[in-house]
Amino acid sequence: MVGPEHTLRQAARMMSARRVGSAVVIDPDSEGIGIMTERDVLNAIGAGLDCDVERTAAHLTWDVVYAGPDWTVEEAAAAMARGGFRHLVVLDGREVAGVISVRDLMRVWARQHSPTGV
Known part of the structure; x- marks a missing residue:
């Protein structure tokens, strides 16, 4: 911050x-x-x-555009694609919980689509 x-x-x-x-x-x-x-x-x-x-x-x-802590990876990716941005601030109520980046989404996608799950 x-x-x-x-x-x-x-x-x-x-x-x-x-x-x-x-x-x-x-x-x-x-x-x-x-x-x-x-x-x-x-x-x-x-x-x-x-x-x-x-x-x-x-x-x-x-x-x-803010994400909630309960958003799925798919919801975050869709919001980022719609808005054309690479970072998404996550709010838990009025508090900043973190930021999701395109790199974070790629990491999750790669892990989910890896034959070994790593």
């Missing part, structure tokens, strides 16, 4: 350190939960913006 006032460089460092492609952004001054992805950082760099000055709040997605 990162805050809306973190710089893009700080967010990128945290995501890199955890080897993830997204970070949940919680703004304590608002009701929303947003998501910052590696693509958001890449787009800012590509536009020539200064990653040490730009704040995550200006480069994240607030219009997030």
Whole structure:
């Protein structure tokens, strides 16, 4: 998780350190939960913006589709395909329970379709 006032460089460092492609952004001054992805950082760099000055709040997605903790893998995959995104924030009530990525879905699919189940 990162805050809306973190710089893009700080967010990128945290995501890199955890080897993830997204970070949940919680703004304590608002009701929303947003998501910052590696693509958001890449787009800012590509536009020539200064990653040490730009704040995550200006480069994240607030219009997030949330999954519930009881969603099936198929439901998560369908929502991601419909929305055209690679990360899905999982909420348990109002609390962030985690993030599902396309990589997570591929891992589950591969395990289910492997002859050895591994």
